[in-house]
Amino acid sequence: MxxxxxxxxxxxxxxxxxxxxxxxxxxxxxxxxxxxxxxxxxxxxxxxxxxxxxxxxxxxxxxxxxxxxxxxxxxxxxxxxxxxxxxxxxxxxxxxxxxxxxxxxxxxxxxxxxxxxxxxxxxxxxxxxxxxxxxxxxxxxxxxxxxxxxxxxxxxxxxxxxxxxxxxxxxxxxxxxxxxxxGQMALNAYSKHTKIISMNGGFVFNAVCDTCTTLVPAEEGLKECLEKAFSESGLPEYKVTEENGELHIYAKGVPAHASMPTLGVNAAGVTCACLAEAGFEDDFVTYYNSHIGTACDGSGIGLKFEDEFGVLTLCNGTVRTENGTIICTIDVRVPVTLHPEDVRKMCEGKLEDENGRMEIEKLGEPxxxxxxxxxxxxxxxxxxxxxxxxxxxxxxxxxxxxxxxxxxxxxxxxxxxxxxxxxxxxxxxxxxxxxxxxxxxxxxxxxxxxxx
Incomplete structure (x- = not known):
């Protein structure tokens, strides 16, 4: 044998x-x-x-x-x-x-x-x-x-x-x-002011946020506009319902490892994009779309970068609401030719504006x-x-x-x-x-x- x-x-x-x-x-x-x-x-x-x-x-x-x-x-x-x-x-x-x-x-x-x-x-x-x-x-x-x-x-x-x-x-x-x-950088993103009542989704920080449940105040015509936006989003599953003056939004994306976020679909990111598309004006939605978004490339915080060994990626893993504040975990994978201080300088001054903020929790060597x-x-x-x-x-x-x-x-x-x-x-x-x-x-x- x-x-x-x-x-x-x-x-x-x-x-x-x-x-x-x-x-x-x-x-x-x-x-x-x-x-x-x-x-x-x-x-x-x-x-x-x-x-x-x-x-x-x-x-x-x-x-x-x-x-x-x-x-x-x-x-x-x-x-x-x-x-x-x-x-x-x-x-x-x-x-x-x-x-x-x-x-x-x-x-x-x-x-x-x-x-x-x-x-x-x-x-x-x-x-x-x-x-x-x-x-x-x-x-x-x-x-x-x-x-x-x-x-x-x-x-x-x-x-x-x-x-x-x-x-x-x-x-x-x-x-x-x-x-x-x-290298790896972990951040938390925080809302400052938001009309969103609650937003919760994802199951672990180092995987793409695969589902998201959001509760927002109902506004005239918003439900119809949201349904149109979600229908054009490409999400595999979504549902918008209205009850007691509130809209319940369920979005199902596609999970993927945080090192390969483009293989997944971020349900929280699509939700924020659809809220903006539907005309829901909100500080945190604006912050999310401009700083995190669905591009997975870190461009919103000045981190878009590629070297001969790979491309920088950004992944929103989880989102949760605590005492009226929305908190998102962010997992960034950094190409090997960038050292931690390089990364810090690239995003310096780009993590906070009047609508929200991010804090660096960990910044590791490649x-x-x-x-x-x-x-x-x-x-x-x-x-x-x-x-x-x-x-x-x-x-x-x-x-x-x-x-x-x-x-x-x-x-x-x-x-x-x-x-x-x-x-x-x-x-x-x-x-x-x-x-x-x-x-x-x-x-x-x-x-x-x-x-x-």
Missing amino acids: NIKEEIHALSDEMLEKLERLVVIPSVEGEPLEGKPFGEAPAKALEEGLRIADELGFKTVNLDNYCGYAEMGEGEEIIGIAAHLDVVPEGDGWTYEPFALTRDGDYVYGRGTTDDKGPVVEGLYAMKLLRDSGVKLNKRVRLIMGCNEENGSECMKHYNKVAEELSYGFTPDADFPCIHGEM LFYPRKSPLVEAIYRSYVDVTGDTKNQPIVIGGGTYAKYLKNVIAFGPEKTEIDYRIHGADEFIRISDMEEAVLMYMEALKNLLAI
């Missing part, structure tokens, strides 16, 4: 392990004593470490921030860093989000691709490497984090209490591999490894050796991964760039054939990193 046949024979076993993780709705919750990210992420970590233990690895739980499975001996450590936390399920699922549903080559469920599937793939790459008899002159460690979707505090904790990795990868992005990750660095070469070679594909080259992405928190780590898979696996959206899936191929690539990557 060759290695591909051996991996294929393990498919059902891998899916059984994956199901044990997917059924746990490991969305971040309220911190509890000894469980910094809540009950569900801690439960997912416990199950992940149990699976690793069953496969014969040494396991360690690092205070329920993260944990790891390890094999081999030596001072140096080759690492795989993946995460067990997931974003909320959101709306629009055809399949049960926290169950594993198989349909031919497709397996559906929240976390199948981001990032519980890769946890299983990494564990089986380690198992197959160990069982092949390859001499492990270094330790191999798979780290399972619990807070990647909300700040990666898990990896910050790892750096405080555990040993540094010599080299490694995080299976939380695209193939063939990632040699750069854009990550970049030269294309010909030993780490990138070792990872990329494993992709080429398995797939035979030399056309696709290492890329720079807008997403942020654990690579920004761990030394000498880059992102490697599991997604193929031509396929939308619907991460952060409804009906997230993984293909079994892709899973099997990823196990082989991760096995080869470990071999190459062990040889550096």
Whole structure:
């Protein structure tokens, strides 16, 4: 039996392990004593470490921030860093989000691709490497984090209490591999004066606002004008109803990851555009349309920019109303040639006017490894050796991964760039054939990193 046949024979076993993780709705919750990210992420970590233990690895739980499975001996450590936390399920699922549903080559469920599937793939790459008899002159460690979707505090904790990795990868992005990750800026936008009674939508800051419910005072002819504007907006679903002198507006957009907002449709942005089109005069609507809008390019706050590695993007993830103030979360992905102070200067003086304001909450550094660095070469070679594909080259992405928190780590898979696996959206899936191929690539990557 060759290695591909051996991996294929393990498919059902891998899916059984994956199901044990997917059924746990490991969305971040309220911190509890000894469980910094809540009950569900801690439960997912416990199950992940149990699976690793069953496969014969040494396991360690690092205070329920993260944990790891390890094999081999030596001072140096080759690492795989993946995460067990997931974003909320959101709306629009055809399949049960926290169950594993198989349909031919497709397996559906929240976390199948981001990032519980890769946890299983990494564990089986380690198992197959160990069982092949390859001499492990270094330790191999798979780290399972619990807070990647909300700040990666898990990896910050790892750096405080555990040993540094010599080299490694995080299976939380695209193939063939990632040699750069854009910087990230998080902002909050606030209304100053608004007639809008309430506006609420979105489910997470790092995904396009997929639904929005808005309540405004009824004005003569406004309902008809809004219905006309929405009918021409291209939204997949909307509804405008009038009751007790108020208009209830429901808008359904399309979710997408914040690093690729042009793949989605921002329901809050379309709502503000339609309100203006319908003649609803409002300070915050004016501010939103001029500073945020639906263009996703940051032009409204002076951030439109592109370099050889990518385009700056702006994503409105959530909108909510608190004590009469509308608050929008904004996620900006910044090309690698721009540093934080450059970004700050570009938008300086453009974040506030008489109608609204934005505040910068976080401004992070980009990550970049030269294309010909030993780490990138070792990872990329494993992709080429398995797939035979030399056309696709290492890329720079807008997403942020654990690579920004761990030394000498880059992102490697599991997604193929031509396929939308619907991460952060409804009906997230993984293909079994892709899973099997990823196990082989991760096995080869470990071999190459062990040889550096």
